[in-house]
Every structure is written in C-alpha cells, then in structure tokens.
Amino acid sequence: MSTPVRAAAAPVPGVKAPTVKRVIPKHHALVRLSHWLNVPILLALIASGLSIYWASPVFTHAPSAQTGSREYLADVGIWVARHIPLLVGKGNPNAWVYDRFGIGIFHLAQALRLHWLFAYLFMANGLLYAIGLAAGGGYKALLPRSSDPADALRMMRYYAGVIPAKILRRPWPHPPLRSKYNALQRGAYFSMPLLGLLAIASGWAMHKPAQLPWLERLFVSYDGARIVHFAVMFILAAFILPHVVLVIADGWDTFRSMITGWSERIGRGGTHGRD
Amino acid sequence: MAGIERKETRRRLADRIREPEEVAVEVPAAAARARTRRDFLMFGAGALATAGGLWWLLPDDTKQRHLTAGLRDSLDSIQARLGATPESRETFLNRALTFDDDVAEALYSPTRTVRTYSRSQTTPLRNNYNGATPGPQYLPGWALQLSGLESGKSERFTIGDLLSRFPRREQVTRLCCVEGWSAVAWWGGFPFAEFLKAYPPAAQARWAKIESAVNLDGSGKPDRYYVSIDLATARHPQSLLATHFSGRPLGVDHGAPLRLVVPMKLGLKNIKAITSIAYTAEEPPDYWNERGYSRYDGL
Numbered sequence: 388m389s390t391p392v393r394a395a396a397a398p399v400p401g402v403k404a405p406t407v408k409r410v411i412p413k414h415h416a417l418v419r420l421s422h423w424l425n426v427p428i429l430l431a432l433i434a435s436g437l438s439i440y441w442a443s444p445v446f447t448h449a450p451s452a453q454t455g456s457r458e459y460l461a462d463v464g465i466w467v468a469r470h471i472p473l474l475v476g477k478g479n480p481n482a483w484v485y486d487r488f489g490i491g492i493f494h495l496a497q498a499l500r501l502h503w504l505f506a507y508l509f510m511a512n513g514l515l516y517a518i519g520l521a522a523g524g525g526y527k528a529l530l531p532r533s534s535d536p537a538d539a540l541r542m543m544r545y546y547a548g549v550i551p552a553k554i555l556r557r558p559w560p561h562p563p564l565r566s567k568y569n570a571l572q573r574g575a576y577f578s579m580p581l582l583g584l585l586a587i588a589s590g591w592a593m594h595k596p597a598q599l600p601w602l603e604r605l606f607v608s609y610d611g612a613r614i615v616h617f618a619v620m621f622i623l624a625a626f627i628l629p630h631v632v633l634v635i636a637d638g639w640d641t642f643r644s645m646i647t648g649w650s651e652r653i654g655r656g657g658t659h660g661r662d
Numbered sequence: 663m664a665g666i667e668r669k670e671t672r673r674r675l676a677d678r679i680r681e682p683e684e685v686a687v688e689v690p691a692a693a694a695r696a697r698t699r700r701d702f703l704m705f706g707a708g709a710l711a712t713a714g715g716l717w718w719l720l721p722d723d724t725k726q727r728h729l730t731a732g733l734r735d736s737l738d739s740i741q742a743r744l745g746a747t748p749e750s751r752e753t754f755l756n757r758a759l760t761f762d763d764d765v766a767e768a769l770y771s772p773t774r775t776v777r778t779y780s781r782s783q784t785t786p787l788r789n790n791y792n793g794a795t796p797g798p799q800y801l802p803g804w805a806l807q808l809s810g811l812e813s814g815k816s817e818r819f820t821i822g823d824l825l826s827r828f829p830r831r832e833q834v835t836r837l838c839c840v841e842g843w844s845a846v847a848w849w850g851g852f853p854f855a856e857f858l859k860a861y862p863p864a865a866q867a868r869w870a871k872i873e874s875a876v877n878l879d880g881s882g883k884p885d886r887y888y889v890s891i892d893l894a895t896a897r898h899p900q901s902l903l904a905t906h907f908s909g910r911p912l913g914v915d916h917g918a919p920l921r922l923v924v925p926m927k928l929g930l931k932n933i934k935a936i937t938s939i940a941y942t943a944e945e946p947p948d949y950w951n952e953r954g955y956s957r958y959d960g961l
Contacts, residue, residue, distance in 0.1 A: 408694045409686045423705070427712045431719070443842030490724045495841065496954030497721045497755075504719075504758035527681040566681050596838065597776045597926050597961040598769040609836060609844050647701045653686045 410649040413567070415523025419645055421516035428512055429623065431505040436620055437489030438498035445610075445617045460484055506590060513583055528567035529577045538562070538570035546571075579626060582619050589616040718746040719755070763958035770960060775900050776925045779834040779846045784908065787837065787845040789915035792887075793880040796935065797914035800876040804919060810941030812862045821919040825905060827860070828852035833902060835925040837932060838961055840950075849923045850906030854896045857903055863893065863941035870896055871946030872922060875937040889933045890948040890957060891924065893941070900925050903936075928959040 414422075437460075444458035451457070454465050464483030468474050474483075482492045490498055520526040541562045552559030562569070568576060592602040592612035606612035634641055644650045717725070718741055725734055741747070789795060806824070808817040830850050838844040863870075870891045879885035895901060902923040905912060912918040917934025924931050930950050940946070951957035 406691050407688045408691045409688055410694065411684045411686050423708070427716055431716060439842065443839070445842075486727055490721055491727070494721060494724070496950075497724075499840070499955065500755045500759050501719060503762040504755065507758070507761070524682070527679055530679060530681075565683075567684065593842075595766060595769060595961060596836075598766070598771070598774065600774075600777055603777070609838065613842065643698070646705050647698050 408651070409653055410651055411653060412648060413644040413650050414648050415519040415525055416648060417515050417519025418523060418525055419519075419648055421512045421519060422645055424508075424512045424515070428505050428509050429627075431501060432509060433620060433624060434489050435498040435501040435505065436617075437485055438491060438494045439502060440617060441485045441489065441492050442495045445613050454481065456481055506587075509583070510587055513580070513587070516580070529573060531573065531577060535570040535573060539574060542569050542571045575626065575630070579623070582623055586616060586619045586623070589613075589619065714741065714746070717741070718751055722748060759956050763956055763960075766958060766960045772894055772898065775898075776835055776961070779836070781834055781848050783846050784834060784848050785845045787847045787907075787916065788839075788843065790839060790841075790929065791878075791915070791934070793885065794878040794882040795915055796876045796878050797918065800935070801914070801918060804876075804935075804937070806920060806936060807938040808861060808940075809938070810864055810867055812864050814864075817861060821905070824852070824903075824920065828856055828903075830906065831902070832906075833900060833923070835900065835923070837923075837925070837929050839929040840955060840959070844929075848908050849902055849904045850909065851902040851904030851920075851923065853899065854901040854903055854922075855899065858893070858897060864943075866943040867941035868893055869942045869945050871938075871940045871942055872933050872936055873938045873940075874917075874933055874935045876935050887933060887949050888947060889922070889931050890946045890951075891922070891927075891931065892945075895924055895926060895960075898924070898926055926961055928961060930955070931959050 440460070444460060446460065447458045449457065451462075454462070456462055456465060461481050461484060464485070464487075465480040468477070468480035468483040478486060479492075485492045490501070520529070545559070545562055548559055566573075588602060589606055589612045591599055592606050593609060593616065596603040596609055596612075603609060603612060606615055640650050640652055714737075717737060720728075725738075728734075729737070804821065806819040806821075808819070811817065830852060832848065832850050834846060834848045836844050836846050870893060871888060872891060873886060873888040875884075875886055877885050877887035900923075904917075904921050904923045905919060907913070907916045912921060914935075917936075920936045921934045922932050922936060945957075948957040950959075
C-alpha cells in the first residue's frame with residue numbers, strides 16, 4: 388500500500404477510530420494484475436485451442452454410424468444440441484462445441500495465429516505472476532505443508548456439511564484456520580501455476596519438437612505432448628467453475644481483495660467460509 | 663558437525679519460507695475509499711478495453727455467431743473510429759505470427775537433426791492432398807525443371823536421370839502436419855544438399871521456390887502448389903528429395919515420382935509431385951502463407 392501505514396498493534400493517541408480503517412494486505416499488485424489478465428488470455432487460448440483441436444482431435448473413437456462423429460468432445464455438443472430444448476435444430480450439432488466455445492470449425496489458420504499471440508502473452512503474464520509472488524512473499528501461503536492432508540479432509544467434511552447444517556439450523560463452525568488459505572485452496576492455487584507450466588512445456592514440445600527434442604522426450608513422444616496439452620486445458624477449464632462459485636459464495640470481501648489487494652476481515656486467517 | 667550445520671541451514675530456510683501471521687494495518691478511511699474507487703475504475707476500464715480488444719481480434723464470421731446484428735454493427739463502428747479495423751487486426755495478428763517465426767529462427771541450429779526411428783516404428787501416413795489426388799496420367803510426361811543456377815542455364819530431368827545420377831539414402835522420420843496429426847514414415851531419396859552441390863544455385867540465391875504444377879483443388883481443377891524453402895533448410899542433412907516410400911517407388915498419393923521431405927518443417931512444406939525448382943534471391947510466395955498460415959513453419 389502506498390498510503391502510509393502503521394502496525395495496528397501500536398495505536399497512536401489522537402487518531403479517532405472512524406477516520407481509520409484496519410485492513411489486512413492480501414495480494415501484491417502484480418499478482419492481482421496477472422490474475423485478471425489470465426481471464427481474457429485463457430479465454431482466448433481455450434477458444435483458439437478448441438479450433439486447433441477440431442482439426443485433429445486427440446480423444447477419439449471409431450466413427451459413430453448415427454452422427455458421423457469420431458471424437459468425444461464433439462459428442463458432448465451433439466448431445467447438448469439434441470437434448471437442450473432451446474438449442475434443438477439450430478446449426479450443425481457436430482460443430483456445436485467448436486462454434487460456441489471455440490472460434491469455429493475450419494478456422495485453423497486464424498486459430499493458430501491467435502493461439503501463438505496469446506501463448507506469448509500467457510508466458511509473459513506467468514512471469515508477472517511469479518515476480519508478484521516473490522516480491523510480495525505471497526508464495527509462502529501457497530507452499531504445501533505437512534498438515535495439509537488432514538486439513539484437506541477437515542475442509543471436505545466442512546463443505547459437505549454446510550448445506551445440511553443450514554437446513555437443520557445447526558451450528559456448523561468453520562474449521563480453525565491460521566493461514567491465508569485453507570488446505571483445499573492451497574492445493575488448488577499451488578497446482579494451477581504448475582498446470583500452467585505444464586501447458587507451456589507441452590505446448591513448446593509440439594510447437595518445436597525438432598529444436599527442443601529433449602522437451603518432446605519429456606512427454607515420451609510428440610503425441611504424448613499433445614495428450615498432456617489438451618488434458619491440461621480440460622483441467623484448467625474445469626477449475627474455473629468451482630473457483631467462481633466459491634468466490635461468489637465467500638462474498639464481496641474476497642472479490643474486492645483481488646482488485647484492491649486488501650481484506651477487511653480481521654482476526655480470522657482464511658478468506659473462505661464465514662463462521 | 664556437518665550434520666548439525668545442515669540441520670541449521672534447513673531450519674533457517676524453513677523460517678524464511680514460513681507463512682507469516684497476518685497483521686492488520688491502519689489506513690486513513692478516506693484514503694482507503696479513494697484507493698478502492700480508483701482500483702475499481704481501473705478494473706472496469708481494463709475489463710471494457712480487454713473485451714473490446716478480444717472482439718476486435720475475432721474472425722469476421724465468428725463474430726456473426728455472437729450478439730445481435732445491431733449490436734455487432736455499433737461495436738464494429740465504434741472500434742473502427744478508434745482505429746481497430748479488420749485491416750489493422752490482420753496486420754497485428756500477422757506481426758504475432760512473424761514474432762513467433764523470429765523466436766523459432768533464434769532457436770534454430772543448422773547442425774541439429776530430428777529424431778530418427780527404426781523401420782518397424784513407422785505408422786500409417788495419411789494422404790492429405792488438399793483436394794483431389796492428381797494422376798496417374800501426368801506420370802509419363804513428368805519432368806523436373808531446374809532454374810536459377812550459377813551456370814545461368816535451365817536444366818530438365820526425367821526421374822530416370824535423377825535415380826541414376828544420385829545414390830539413394832533411407833531415412834525414417836516423423837512428418838508433423840499443421841493440423842496436429844503426425845506419422846513416422848520410411849523415406850528413400852537423395853539429399854537435397856547433394857543436388858545443390860551438383861547443380862549450384864546462382865551466387866545471390868537464398869531461396870528455393872518449389873512447385874507442383876499437377877496439384878488439384880477440391881473440385882479436381884488444376885491448382886498449382888508452391889512452397890518457399892530457404893537454402894539453409896534445403897542443405898540440412900535430413901532434407902531429402904524423396905523418390906521412395908516404405909521401400910517402394912512413391913505412389914501418386916504420396917507425390918510420385920519426386921517429393922520434398924524436410925522433417926525440420928511442417929508437413930505442408932513437404933511438397934508432393936514436384937515439377938520445378940527455382941533458386942531465387944528474394945523469398946518466393948508460399949501457397950499456405952497466402953491462406954493465413956506462417957511461411958516459416960519450422961519445427
């Protein structure tokens with residue numbers, strides 16, 4: 388914070404309470420910036436990546452006599468386009484996923500260009516994030532610790548019971564927390580950057596297998612890198628929904644802290660789950 | 663002693679990376695309000711600008727699937743007023759493409775070779791002719807035209823000339839298509855480098871324009887195919903002018919009677935059924951580059 392601050396533990400006489408706010412610094416400015424930049428970058432990478440995937444899908448099966456589809460991702464769209472009332476009969480069901488979430492079928496050249504552009508932005512943004520973590524010491528809250536497995540089980544038990552406890556009007560206290568994140572959050576926030584690195588490494592392995600043969604070998608083969616790359620994309624995409632749901636459930640303070648950098652929740656380590 | 667020291671070092675490291683207790687700080691309430699307002703305004707402006715930027719980068723027909731016609735029109739005209747036109751989008755995205763080419767060029771080493779495989783590791787190779795497979799009626803009259811030579815003359819070869827002149831070499835390498843699929847193929851042919859040595863290009867030549875006049879488009883009409891190959895790539899030890907596939911002479915599906923095998927480049931540079939090679943000083947046009955792909959295509 389650029390505003391002069393002093394430790395809350397040492398109150399200065401003469402400062403009236405209402406004119407002063409007590410806050411906890413949460414996220415370094417570069418961490419916040421790179422967090423939000425990830426939104427358009429990942430959106431563009433997934434949209435262009437899907438159109439690249441369409442040209443030669445990785446997760447395939449024998450052609451279906453009924454739909455002509457030979458891959459699972461198109462099958463998802465075919466099912467949706469046939470069963471979701473508002474969408475039935477609109478457009479080509481085999482292209483449903485690629486037209487809605489990608490930039491479309493038969494768009495390989497445009498998709499590749501966009502993908503390279505946003506891949507470089509993604510790498511630059513990852514660097515910003517790393518600098519922010521190092522400068523603000525935020526990485527310390529992300530490092531796994533020996534108490535994590537037991538705490539993760541406690542958190543799962545807590546999350547599983549939140550709604551039943553609400554219905555039964557029973558108290559359901561949040562497990563005590565003495566760090567910025569609970570064990571489940573830490574697991575997620577620690578593994579996402581690693582998945583990002585894996586996406587970058589597998590991307591380079593298939594982009595330049597001749598110049599980076601050691602990287603190709605790391606994924607066993609050219610196709611190994613492709614499988615990893617697309618699997619990572621599906622996992623990253625699957626992370627987005629629970630991430631957004633949990634932040635909404637957790638409330639305004641958590642959302643604001645990713646914009647302003649500070650939280651007003653004092654005397655409670657965690658950011659998730661009011662008790 | 664050493665054990666104790668190591669323990670001490672480890673303890674110090676553990677202390678250094680231990681998550682600190684969260685400490686509340688006091689800020690003047692008015693300053694906090696002003697900062698919050700500033701940060702949210704910046705966030706909103708950034709979100710708006712980014713959404714506009716993403717819309718600008720979308721291909722025209724992708725835009726057609728989203729929003730309503732009226733909304734699309736007003737968005738596009740606002741953007742055009744700010745200079746974000748389809749033309750500026752193309753320039754910008756092509757710049758991203760050449761940036762990637764520059765990175766690839768920086769990574770490139772002429773002495774590095776691609777991984778080779780054993781003959782038992784070959785996998786089925788798709789015939790990916792963009793359109794219809796030509797031939798075989800072109801085969802009896804086929805000849806290779808060669809120009810841009812140091813001698814100033816043009817040369818003409820039959821496949822018999824080439825087969826008797828240059829000893830054959832076998833090579834099992836992966837062919838990677840821009841579409842994402844790949845195949846390990848067993849090629850036979852003569853090194854492009856040998857051909858360049860036997861018929862040296864003009865002193866100022868840096869490129870080869872390699873063309874197939876027998877290529878067809880999707881409807882079966884003649885559609886010349888041409889690629890640009892820099893002479894450094896042509897001289898690469900694994901660049902072949904291939905005459906054989908899986909131990910047999912090339913069939914029309916894989917580019918009989920002569921095709922290019924450049925495993926350092928994407929499949930689309932591995933032109934089939936070559937009918938002419940011309941050495942040039944300037945970079946020649948490239949079929950797929952004219953259709954929005956990179957013209958470097960190095961792997």
